[in-house]
Amino acid sequence: MAQIGSAEEVAQFIYDALQERFPDAQCELVFNSPFELLIATILSAQCTDDRVNLVTASLFAEANTPESILRLGQIALETKIRSLGLYHNKAKNILAACKELVENYYGQVPDDIESLRRLPGVGRKTANVVVSNAFGVPAIAVDTHVFRVAHRLGLAHEKTPEKVEQELMQIFPRDRWSLIHHLLIFHGRRICNARKPACVECPVNQVCKMYFEDKR
DNA sequence: ATCCCGAGGG
DNA sequence: CCCTCTGGAT
Incomplete structure (x- = not known):
């Protein structure tokens, strides 16, 4: 495991790495109101x-x-x-x-x-x-992708989406909640998918709990 | 066959 | 907590 210290620093690293990997991560629904x-x-x-x-x-x-x-x-x-x-x-x-x-x-x-x-x-x-x-309100909801990714990475430990949401809101700065939500979703779909995660090409495998525990 | 960026109801 | 709702993509 890389020598990165606190949970907040790990979160920061993950945020930076995912943003670099998915620079266009955002809501993909088209809407005008x-x-x-x-x-x-x-x-x-x-x-x-x-x-x-x-x-x-x-x-x-x-x-x-x-x-x-x-x-x-x-x-x-x-x-x-x-x-x-x-x-x-x-x-x-x-x-x-x-x-x-x-x-x-x-x-x-x-x-x-x-x-x-x-x-x-x-x-x-x-x-x-x-x-x-x-409305520009900071929020990070836990859907299936966010839940799975957060647990694999070791960012979350709780069993309910509500509590995992609290955990994530604690380690990520408020002004990044909305983007981290989409970053984790993009990552969960493109790389850290449910079935067969592509750990070899994962930009955050060096801080991933599952990657080291399961040594994939 | 199996999964999907969920929510409500039993 | 587990079930159901549904068509379409893979």
């Missing part, structure tokens, strides 16, 4: 961002406000998003969320995580993506 990002993020569950962008391009051309989405109704919305999978629940949640936005938020998307998470279909990952990418 917080509302569009909210809908796109709900739609992104269990499918890739490029397929979401394909669907939302035509969806938002027709309806890009809570009121206009509500006018589509369940069946029309389902039809439009069918190719993304999980379409029934996504459509139901989106319509319920739009209804709440109209009734309780003057049709605007709230800019805080707590309010967002009370909306149907909005969990911690969706809420994080919306606040960090639409």
Whole structure:
């Protein structure tokens, strides 16, 4: 293991190395308003961002406000998003969320995580993506990639996403949370994937817990 | 067959 | 904690 000291210094090293490896790491969903990002993020569950962008391009051309989405109704919305999978629940949640936005938020998307998470279909990952990418709020949500990567690297030890999120927020400076979120996701997809991680070409294997314990 | 940048419900 | 929802890519 390289001689790098504290957890914060290891975190710093990982941040620098991943940023160099993935200089274009960022939210890949296409959106023109917080509302569009909210809908796109709900739609992104269990499918890739490029397929979401394909669907939302035509969806938002027709309806890009809570009121206009509500006018589509369940069946029309389902039809439009069918190719993304999980379409029934996504459509139901989106319509319920739009209804709440109209009734309780003057049709605007709230800019805080707590309010967002009370909306149907909005969990911690969706809420994080919306606040960090639409409102500039520092946030680092733990999805499957972040969870796996953080544990392999030895950055996290807790078993629940909530606690791992706390651990990560402790070792990374607040002003980097949003980017580290995307860096860990990019790394988790391109290199540190679930099945067969490419440890040989991993830019942070020298500080990786799993790399040394499993000596891959 | 298996996995995907999830969320809600039992 | 485990299950289910779903189509598409690999």
